[in-house]
Amino acid sequence: TNMMIEGLADGEIPSQNDHMGWAKLATQIYTGLFFSSYAIRDVxxxxxxxxxNVWLFTYAHRSLLPFNREIDGWIPISHSSELPYLWFYPDVWENNNISKADLAVAEKLGTIWTDFAKYGTLSFPKVENSMNFIEIGEKISMKPNWSSKANDVFNERFPAYVGQFPPLKIAEKSWTKMKQLGAKVLSKWNAVQCLKSSTFPSTTRDAPNTSIIALTILMLTQSLRLMILNIR
Known part of the structure; x- marks a missing residue:
């Protein structure tokens, strides 16, 4: 416990009565343990x-739009907060106050995701060994050392106490199953004719063009193709 607190607090451990500080720190610990550390191992x-051909992203836009959740002025960025900006759920967009920043973030996310679906690559720097990542908020910025504190605590220091994590190698049997599953999904996908963007009803005012939604779906196909090509 002390290792997690000291490692993620980065020298700024909250005082005993700083409940908000502890809530934020607990969120960082949980995110690092169950999300970031696993993503780094995947990379x-x-x-x-x-x-x-690997890119890392951090979604950094704080808004009440996804979950309408605010705690003493703090708007946490919860897991899946970005999904309404990609899929434009009508019950979210038509029942909340939408800001210009929300629309700008939706446009950025839609463009990045559909560019990858169309071209299989992005203009942003790849992750490489320096763990480069793209931070998506009202503005897009590039930074190195993605979740370095979580990596240090959970991937570097934890093994000394709990033993080594499984080696970064997947059994051939598992690779075979993944390739077979990917081929089945692609086969079903290719058997279905894609709908034109005009088929999608526009239910959200001022939303990006519905063709972005259609192209976002293609990202799934492209991702599966890349997975099959890169599995050895």
Whole structure:
């Protein structure tokens, strides 16, 4: 426990009665343990397997739009907060106050995701060994050392106490199952004719063009293709 608190607090441990400070720190610990540390290991798997086409993102837009959740002025960025900006759920967008920042973030997310679906690559720097990442908020910025504190605590220091994590290698049997599953999904997808963007009803005022929604779906196909191509 002390290792997690000291490692994620980065020298700024909240005082005993700073309940908000402890809530934020607990959120960082939970995120690092159950999300960031696993994502970093996934990145290492890809890089060690020779797949350099890897990009990391951090969603950093704080808004009440996704969950309408605010705690003493703090708007946490919860897991899946970005999904309404990609899929434009009518019950979210038509029943909340939408800001210009919300629309700007939706446009950025839609453009990035559909560019990857169309071209299989992005203009942003790849992750590489320096763990470059794209931070998406009202503005897009590039930064290095993605979740470095979580990586240090959970991937570097934890093994000394709980033993080594499984090596960054997947059994051939598992790779075979993944390839077979990917082929089945692609086969079903290719058997279905894609709908034109005009088929999607526009239910949200001022939303980006519905063709972005249609193209976002294509990202799934492109991702599966890349997965099959890069599995050895």
């Amino acid at each position: 290492k798997w890809h890089l060690q397997a020779g797949n350099e």
